[in-house]
Amino acid sequence: MNELQHLARVRDEDLAGQASGAGARALLASITSEEPAAEPAAEPARRRTPRWRTRMAVGAVAVTGLAAAAVIAPAVLGARGPATSYASSAIDIELRGDMYVATIKDPFADYAKYTEGFKAVGLNVNLEVVPVSPTQVGQITGMRLSGRLAPNGESITNGTSPEGCAFGSAGCAMTVEVARGWTGWASVRLGRAARPGERYQNWRSAMKKGEMLAGYRADGKTVGEVMAEVRRRGLEAVFQIITPAPDNDGYGVDPKQQSAKVGDDWMVWEVQSEQAGVVRLMVTKERLPKNPVYGDTKILDE
Template sequence: MNELSELAEAGELARISELARVTDERLAGQASGAGARALLAAIVEEKPGPATATATATAAAAAGRRAPRSRRARRLLVGLAATAALAAAAVMGPVLLERIPGTATSYANTAIDIELRGDEYIARIKDPFADHALYAEGFQALGLNIGVDLIPASPTRVGEIVRYGFAGTTRADRLGGGLKPEGCTLDQEGCFLTATVSKGFKGRGVFYLGRPAKPGEKYQAFAEAGRKGEMLEGYDADGRTVGKVAAEARRRGLRVVFRIIEPNPDGNGFGMGRDQSAKVGDHWYVWAAEPEQAGTVRLLVTEKHLRKNPVTGE
């Protein structure tokens, strides 16, 4: 008689059947939690009852073998239970570490890692081009109602919080972010976009982070084109003629496009010109130069010279 027959006669297969009722669905999300650890500890520490010991001894006697072989069978069961728990953990996708209701402190998926450090959660963006729902998923798993969106930005706005909002929050609630380590750039190894949320954040928060633009993608966040690190670095276009600014842009290998603006009556602020198809002459005036996309600068212009820059209010 082989060992499988011995286990069947001893009633051990019935015990395996009972263990099998703990299905993958019931273990989902608990393989690394307190419940899984308690289950494994209970299996390991359980002592055989009288009925089990008697049945095992009877089966051993019938086979002409000694009862101690039952310990081998029990070690087999423990091994099977431990293997099942490890297998359940291995097939999990997003991982929520130490997931005990109200005490989870970290989360990870393919797009983001989040960890509680001191009095704030620090989220490291692993994939800046991922679906923004994956970022929100991580915060929601930790009980935080936080929305995150990454938008294409000109070089000096990459890693900055472009804008953010709050709803139903308290004075203690804080959102932040940037590039970490401080002063690094995304093309450096070990440099990441990060988002921070204060511990115990109430209500809802949402923030937008600037990310590198894909080829041909227009910027949704940008700095003035003359700023250090931007396409017209060191050049001040304010109040110059279109002819002069366009010549400088083309000298740098840039394409030039125009936006015709209409200043407000008081000179502070502006609206869009009604006819954007009008031909812009070299004698027109430039009030701001903005990066539109990689290799293209957008000039905000009027036909007449103005006493006050409507873009800057100066």
């Protein structure tokens, strides 16, 4: 383990007044020479130094003394962490003004490599780059946050490098931007193009612009009607049988029902992009007064 990582635990205020003087020398002598002994019952309890801080004090003195730790730590840490930039085969991170900009160099890398990069610059960000349908490549498809936002109200956004370039064009990379003043924990999902045969990990209507059934309204039609359009476009389909809530305002999915044979007279309420060339029809056996997937009579903006 890099020994400089331990220095990140030392702060100026922890060492203030201990670099010299009789008190500091007495403390060092006590740490390195005295045997532990039970304290008299009547004596007030002593304030114990945390174990990691004691080890740091001994290690620092063994090299150049306590004063060196007080001088080195701020220089290594900078304003936020051990560094203001990071580079690996998977991700580059650099501080640009008030934002840390992470450029995804290898969208197929193991998730841990991205997290390692953010940790190196003092950010607790768990980034997953997952296969998604075409219209969400390069987009944040899910995010959970804890902690305060940055002073400017921003936290985490996505973009491109160079800024404004088109995904799929040569030299255009995905980026994630994290505000310098943000503290806390984040789990972020960023969409990438899927490999052949890879299932999408986003929830996207296949009827949206740019998706496989763009321009076609399948909701409220029968399976037979929708399958005719699916075949016309050279696509395949799988089915997901949904169980509507009592008021049709929501739905559930029962794994035990998925083996039922879906008939052409069943109703389609939504079509999702499953993987390249394959869509997923969300169906019920009964015709319902409103769409249970969206709790309304329509699903898409006009």
